[in-house]
Amino acid sequence: MKKNHPYSRDLLYVHLNERDQYVLSHGIEFHEFARSLADSLNHLLLLKHRYEDGEFNRHTLFEYVPEDSVEKLVGANVHTGDFCWIDFEEVEALNVLSPQEIAELLYLGHIKHHLKLPFYNQLNNRFVYLSNEDGWFNKTYYRNFNDFFRMLGIVLSGKLGEMKPEKSLLGIRRKKAYPSVSKEILKSLIPALKEGAVFSLKNIQQNRNRIEVPIWIIGDFANMDDMHDEYKEASRNLPDGRLIFDKKLKEWSLLAQ
Incomplete structure (x- = not known):
């Protein structure tokens, strides 16, 4: 995929497709995804990848990462090229996948789109993770x-x-911990996320009392170069909304324009 813009980790784009149960994103990397959902990940079947420490399944001819080795994968460099996987509960389940299902999984990894919604009873998977240059373009079911x-x-x-590390008494910069933004607040943004929206941490504003993260609605993009161009234009205008963190109350809220 084209990459005419420098990859910036402080720009987070999300486009939500409710009907087909996937999210297109830019700015969310595998290690962030995996660590925030660590309690939900089982074994991972690797559909397209450059990881060299997987185990081989003879029935599907795919490699997989057992649950107890996922943390090693999280620490690996998966940013180059394609990195695609589907989670599954039982290793034995791989051996009963049909030729049709194996073909669908190959198609998923290659085309990054489904032939039918990619949730399989045998695998009991919760996710399908399809990325190119992980963090630059991600499509997750x-x-x-x-x-x-x-x-x-x-x-x-x-x-x-x-973005905002604190300095300790010894002058050492350390990461500051903020509470996560609640699901309820983020769900209230569903109309914006269905259109395609950017959270810009590079444009945050703050004072003694609060931090504001601006949100721009910019549209539906599968090409992240085009998304960056649109964001550049949109960011010249006032944002469509802001996530507000109250430093005193240590609480998040949403301010719509």
């Missing part, structure tokens, strides 16, 4: 969108902590 909103709330607060 969710069996339950509550997982998405939980992840997004944790990732937003984590990025804010990385």
